[in-house]
Amino acid sequence: MKFSDHKLLKSSVISALIRGVGALTSLLMSWVIARYYGAEQAGLFFLALAIITFLGTATRAGVDISIVRFIGAAEGKNQGVRIQSVTTRALTLTIPLTLLASLVLFFAGDNIAAHVFKKVALGPVLVMMGLALPGITLLTVYGMGLQGLHRTVTSVLTLKIAGPVLFIAIVFQVSFAEANDLAALYAGSMLLAGLVGGALFRYLRPINAIGHKISWPEFKDSSRPLWLGQIAQQIMLLSSQIVCGIWLSSQDVALLTTAQRTAMLTPFILLAVNMVVTPKFSALYEQKKFSELENLAIDATKLMLIVGMPVALFMLVFSSQIMSSFGPDFAPAAVLLQIITLGQVVNIATGSANMLLVSTGNEDALKFTYYTGAAIAVIVCACLIPVYGVLGGAIATALAIAIQNIATVTMVRKRLGMTVLPPILRAN
DSSP states (O other): OOOSOHHHHHHHHHHHHHHHHHHHHHHHHHHHHHHHHHHHHHHHHHHHHHHHHHHHHHHTTTHHHHHHHHHHHHHTTTOHHHHHHHHHHHHHHHHHHHHHHHHHHHHHHHHHHHHTSOOTTHHHHHHHHHTTHHHHHHHHHHHHHHHHTTOHHHHHIIIIIHHHHHHHHHHTTSOOOSHHHHHHHHHHHHHHHHHHHHHHHHHHSOOSSOSOOOOHHHHHHHHHHHHHHHHHHHHHHHHHHHHHHHHSOHHHHHHHHHHHHHHTTTTHHHHHHHHHHHHHHHHHHHTTOHHHHHHHHHHHHHHHHHHHHHHHHHHHHSHHHHHHTTOGGGGGGHHHHHHHHHHHHHHHHTTTHHHHHHHTTOHHHHHHHHHHHHHHHHHHHHHHHHHHTHHHHHHHHHHHHHHHHHHHHHHHHHHHSOOOSOGGGSOO
16 A cells, blocks of 8 residues: 555654553553452443543533644644634533533432442442543543644643553552542542643643634534534443443443453554544645545555554454453453454544544534444344343444444545545445
8 A cells, every 4th residue: 555645654653652552551441450350340440431431521512523623723823822712612611511410420429320220339439430520521622632733642641641540550559449449549540631631732832812712603513513423422332331231230341341442452543543634634624635635534544454454353363362361250251352343443444534524524424423323332232232231232332333434434425525445445
């Protein structure tokens, strides 16, 4: 495969390396919890984490990608005023919603655990985990802001590495045996990481009087369709864990979650490349350089395939050894890892189609694809998990990921008249 953009290749390699460290750090956190605290405590922790991950997405009101889009466009013009106004608007919108969700979990977590999930032991974990929401919001807003500034390394450090590293470091210094203690440590780690991310963004952003503040209508018009789409995306990714939490034991949740989080190593290159190309997509589209935009999207997919496919193959072949490393209780999760990895193969094969739609103002089309994936996930989970247990959850996750990504490629062709697929993957 030849690349038309060698700068993309260089930037993406750097991004992939740091993003790979981020993916491994997140996996290491899961490994530490599973290995040292067992399947039951790990299951409670992971179930609470899935719940707040969903709530965190809901309370961020769809600002994540809008931040990258607007800051990416403004950074190219060195518009300091506009860049600062984007994060200000984002925090003004999200912080009140985040604090409200934290309060709800703090006061109602025990009741939710007992009556919805039928797991009394989940209550204290959910209460403590709810305190992580403000930190997650801060690190996401500022991490996305750093991505918009093309600060790939500092963005990944903020979004994916700082929090888990702090958490792991503290866990090894203390001796806790309960999942609620781990949840409290996680909340503190996320808050500290968010504050560090904010300091980095303020230090690295351009400071000048150039540009106009982004208006509330402009910001909301971009974020609103993304909000519903991102909620649908989280339903697609997390519904299997949450439905398993309702129907099955916490140990089963631990098996599914560790398999799903391990499979996320497969598309790490997708996330790494997207961090590089998303601001470029926005800039090229604004400049109406459509041919360059399509070539960049195709190059991104080529790079994802070259790096991602060997990782996927490794996951498929050595799934038993990988899952056994979490502990003997996790060996049965090998087949779950294989199934979910197959869904992620489709994900990397469809490249940066999601980010291409967002960067060109086609958020409504992306939202539709997430609705499709979420509907598939919920329906398949409801049908298969009560009958086949965690195996049904893995099938639902893989199927939803695959269908959503295929729908996204179709939307790119329909809306933009472009393809993200290299010639080898195109239908004749």
